[in-house]
Amino acid sequence: MLISIIEQAMLILASGWLLTMNMRKMQAHPRLLPLTTGVWFGIITIACMSMPLSVGPGVLLDVGDAVIFVAGLFGGLLSGGLTVVLAGAFKLWFNDADSLVSVMRMLMALSLGLIGKYALVNTRFSLTFGYLLPTSLFLNGISIGFIYYSVEPQLHAHVLSMTLPFLVVAVPLTLMLIFILKDTEHRQQEQQALRVSQARLLAITSALPDMMSVIDEDGFYLDIMPDNIIFPGSKDVRRVGQNVSDVFPREYAQRLLAFIDRTITEHKVTHMMFELQQDDGGRTFESVAQALDTRAGEARAVVILTRDISERVKGETDLRIAAVAFDSFQGMWVTDKHNRILRVNKAFSEVTGYSETEVLGKTPSIFSSGQHDSGFYQDMWHDINSQGHWQGEIYDKHKSGKIYPQLLTISAVKDEQEQVSHYVASITDLSVEKENAKKIHDLAYYDSLTGLPNRRLLLTSIRKTQRESANSHKLGAVIFIDLDQFKNINDLWGHAVGDKLLVHVANQLRKVLTEQDSLARLGSDQFVLVLSAQADDQRQLMAHLDHHSQMLLTMLDQPYTHGEQKLRSSACLGIVALDGFNDAPEELVRQAELAMYAAKDTGKGERRFFDPHMQETISQRLLLEEDIIRGLEAREFGVYFQAQFNSDSQLIGVESLVRWHHPERGLLSPIAFIEVAEAAGIMSQIDSVVLLRSCEQMAKWTRLPAFSDITVSVNISPAQLYQHGFVEEVLKVVSDTGADPKRLKLELTESMLVTDMQQAIARMRQLKEAGIRFSIDDFGTGYSSLQYLQQLPLDQLKIDQSFVRGLPEDTSSLAIIRAVIAMATSLGLEVIAEGVETEVQRDILLANGCGLYQGYWYAKPLPAEQVEQLDRINNPTSTKAIG
Numbered sequence: 001m002l003i004s005i006i007e008q009a010m011l012i013l014a015s016g017w018l019l020t021m022n023m024r025k026m027q028a029h030p031r032l033l034p035l036t037t038g039v040w041f042g043i044i045t046i047a048c049m050s051m052p053l054s055v056g057p058g059v060l061l062d063v064g065d066a067v068i069f070v071a072g073l074f075g076g077l078l079s080g081g082l083t084v085v086l087a088g089a090f091k092l093w094f095n096d097a098d099s100l101v102s103v104m105r106m107l108m109a110l111s112l113g114l115i116g117k118y119a120l121v122n123t124r125f126s127l128t129f130g131y132l133l134p135t136s137l138f139l140n141g142i143s144i145g146f147i148y149y150s151v152e153p154q155l156h157a158h159v160l161s162m163t164l165p166f167l168v169v170a171v172p173l174t175l176m177l178i179f180i181l182k183d184t185e186h187r188q189q190e191q192q193a194l195r196v197s198q199a200r201l202l203a204i205t206s207a208l209p210d211m212m213s214v215i216d217e218d219g220f221y222l223d224i225m226p227d228n229i230i231f232p233g234s235k236d237v238r239r240v241g242q243n244v245s246d247v248f249p250r251e252y253a254q255r256l257l258a259f260i261d262r263t264i265t266e267h268k269v270t271h272m273m274f275e276l277q278q279d280d281g282g283r284t285f286e287s288v289a290q291a292l293d294t295r296a297g298e299a300r301a302v303v304i305l306t307r308d309i310s311e312r313v314k315g316e317t318d319l320r321i322a323a324v325a326f327d328s329f330q331g332m333w334v335t336d337k338h339n340r341i342l343r344v345n346k347a348f349s350e351v352t353g354y355s356e357t358e359v360l361g362k363t364p365s366i367f368s369s370g371q372h373d374s375g376f377y378q379d380m381w382h383d384i385n386s387q388g389h390w391q392g393e394i395y396d397k398h399k400s401g402k403i404y405p406q407l408l409t410i411s412a413v414k415d416e417q418e419q420v421s422h423y424v425a426s427i428t429d430l431s432v433e434k435e436n437a438k439k440i441h442d443l444a445y446y447d448s449l450t451g452l453p454n455r456r457l458l459l460t461s462i463r464k465t466q467r468e469s470a471n472s473h474k475l476g477a478v479i480f481i482d483l484d485q486f487k488n489i490n491d492l493w494g495h496a497v498g499d500k501l502l503v504h505v506a507n508q509l510r511k512v513l514t515e516q517d518s519l520a521r522l523g524s525d526q527f528v529l530v531l532s533a534q535a536d537d538q539r540q541l542m543a544h545l546d547h548h549s550q551m552l553l554t555m556l557d558q559p560y561t562h563g564e565q566k567l568r569s570s571a572c573l574g575i576v577a578l579d580g581f582n583d584a585p586e587e588l589v590r591q592a593e594l595a596m597y598a599a600k601d602t603g604k605g606e607r608r609f610f611d612p613h614m615q616e617t618i619s620q621r622l623l624l625e626e627d628i629i630r631g632l633e634a635r636e637f638g639v640y641f642q643a644q645f646n647s648d649s650q651l652i653g654v655e656s657l658v659r660w661h662h663p664e665r666g667l668l669s670p671i672a673f674i675e676v677a678e679a680a681g682i683m684s685q686i687d688s689v690v691l692l693r694s695c696e697q698m699a700k701w702t703r704l705p706a707f708s709d710i711t712v713s714v715n716i717s718p719a720q721l722y723q724h725g726f727v728e729e730v731l732k733v734v735s736d737t738g739a740d741p742k743r744l745k746l747e748l749t750e751s752m753l754v755t756d757m758q759q760a761i762a763r764m765r766q767l768k769e770a771g772i773r774f775s776i777d778d779f780g781t782g783y784s785s786l787q788y789l790q791q792l793p794l795d796q797l798k799i800d801q802s803f804v805r806g807l808p809e810d811t812s813s814l815a816i817i818r819a820v821i822a823m824a825t826s827l828g829l830e831v832i833a834e835g836v837e838t839e840v841q842r843d844i845l846l847a848n849g850c851g852l853y854q855g856y857w858y859a860k861p862l863p864a865e866q867v868e869q870l871d872r873i874n875n876p877t878s879t880k881a882i883g
Helices: 002-028 033-050 064-094 099-122 129-150 153-207 250-266 310-326 346-352 374-387 436-445 455-472 486-493 495-510 538-556 585-602 613-633 674-680 683-701 726-737 757-769 786-791 801-805 811-827 839-847
Strands: 053-056 059-061 211-216 221-225 270-278 281-291 301-308 331-336 341-344 389-397 403-414 420-429 475-483 518-523 526-535 560-562 565-567 571-578 607-609 637-646 651-662 666-668 711-715 744-749 773-779 796-799 830-834 852-854
Touching (some): 002 033, 033 064, 064 099, 064 153, 250 301, 331 346, 374 389, 455 518, 455 571, 475 585, 486 495, 495 560, 538 571, 613 674, 637 683, 637 711, 674 683, 683 744, 726 757, 757 773, 796 811, 801 811, 801 830
Parallel strands (some): 711 744, 773 796, 796 830, 830 852
Antiparallel strands (some): 053 059, 270 281, 331 420, 475 571, 518 526, 637 651, 637 852, 651 666
16 A cells, blocks of 8 residues: 555656646647646546555545546636546446446546635635645545445445545645645746736837936946947947947046946936937937946946937927027918917018007908908818918908908928927018019929929920921820939938939930920929920831930930939830820820830830830739739738758758749749739738748748758848838747747848838847847849948848859859858858859859858759658758759
8 A cells, every 4th residue: 555655646746747847838828728737637537546545355546536626626627527538438448337436526526626716716715725624635535435335335344444544645645736736826827927027127118219228337338228329320239248438439438437426426316418429410318317226245337318319409409490580571470270370470560560469369360351252261271281281372451451462371380190280371472572473383383393394384285285286287295204213312312312313304304305395394203205296197206206215215324423423313214196186185194104114114224105005014913913912812822942051962941932823823933923012012911921831831840850950031021121010020920830930030132221221220130139030132232231231130141143143154253252251251141142053153152151052953942841852851962953
């Protein structure tokens, strides 16, 4: 019997360990926890029944009932019921004579456990020794009672004699199991509370708009979070361990140390303002410091919140300037959102004759002359509310009663919630400012930047040319001009440079105009040239347009000098013939625009004549767009994987590539749909599918030893990187799929980072903190520079296949490859070459320090199941191309 007691005790201890492990492992899957808990309790109960305490001939006792009781107490009805089912099935399987009694004991134990769980929630019952001891005695006593009435009468006396020894064994074992699980549950609750507390603290600190730093009394940084707003362009934003004298100029470092010493000495909140010179000019900062409580022997320290108040200072300066401007020679008044006058300037009183005290609190209706009907004012306020401003001529009444014309400008001022808070109006007496009439005309019909006619005047010019064409029976043309890469120039050099380029283009186009031609700017980088009706027939017109359009393309492709930099902005042309009044002016412009977009589709510096089939092409694009949306809803998009190998031909990773399993067209590569998807703004949805499928496959591969350490690279598009909630989406997909974030690598192209470098860096760092890695794809083909490489949290550079393809003959490509490898080595980054198609290319790359490869010489993009069959995994020395 002693051996049985030891066995039961060891079994209970092992059971507690197993249940503890189960609760910890299944914490991430709360829905499965009751099932797995019930299974383990069932197994433990069966084990207890398999090793009973022999207390006499034909009398076997075990603590299985206690285990079922604990299952109901901790696991509830689902776990306890599953335990009873498993244990009862075990008894019935062996068809023991006391199977029915055993099942009744199990149900009784489960009922007591469920009653105890209910009492824990709804009564003062608790898992303390004082409550559990009588409960355990009652439970095991009833078990003895069931056995007493189920054995032969001659064994009753023997059962009674063994009751006390059994209770001495069973009760402590029951309490032992309960207290083990109680301790485990308590620890898990504490850990969960700790995680919640840590997450809350991190969220609070991350939400701070300021930089929070902890610095000790000697000037050493102990911590910095969340972002270094003082040095936004610095690579090492976390300067933990560095001294302020190593970070800041000597003058400011000494001032900061004095500020820290004052905060510690006074032991109260202190303030400091300071200015620092940065690449973009001087910036003003405000710091608030508080001394920290430290333990004996530790260096004293302060926590400092630093905020960039440059905009606030600038705003205050602007307010002072605005105050001076308000008191200018132009009459001005300000109203609240209810149109009640709050303030007027001196010039206003000179124009209207009213003093400030006479108009405060009143509405501008007191100036009404009665010469404008209600429709006039309705139109005016419609423009103000929809566009934010209105300007035009209006007749008002002077205080003396005189009616006079004035130029009135009203602008709506909006608050941070985009709600109108005030209206600002300026007035000019047109009786003394005759020149304002010309300004109004220019604003209505001409582009303010280039001085060219706008769309309204363009349509008038087209109608005039149509009349000439109809009268002379000659043909003219409309040419739609759109500059190439104008957005990139704006992004790289700023809008001021872009505006200068537009003025330069306008001046160039003016040079080729005849007196009968007209030129207009529609907006942004789009111009329209209307050629006068001079061609006698279609053949003559086409010959003239062929020569004229080529001349325009050549002229627009000439470099434009900005400082020491030469900027090029070629153009695409869309051309449509003008023949009398066959088409409305708006339709001619639309047709020319369609032709221009057709030219854009073929490349830069191209021209196209309008063809009615172009409308059909657009219709086909719209149909493909709808088909893509349908395919997304039907889950037709999936991923193929192209394997990546090291210099020993060992599989080290894969790149995920999207594929469309079209029900009618078969398997489609991205070239068949990617352009339409990007133009339609649904590329981010496809990217999300690729990320999800890649992470799901990565999680599956963790169960295969050969794939347990490989990385999975996923391409990220600009639409996905800059969309709201991108970081949260990636982390959620990784969490939901169970993928290892340390084996996920996101690939970005250089050009997409130009859009908003600082936002891209911030999001990359957030993902980097979770373990996700980053690679720059197509490196060397875009805006490669050491400046952004130093800022970006990269792990890998990918040599573009355009350079690899030229090997071994192209020495220029080899020189670029060597430079990329040297740059990556100096920055501590991996280098992988894509597009490796021959052994010679691989050998050249290896000889120059590139040890990671991807290309058709190794493997084509394959489904996941075929990637798993690559013979290179089982035969690392194989050099045969796969796929």
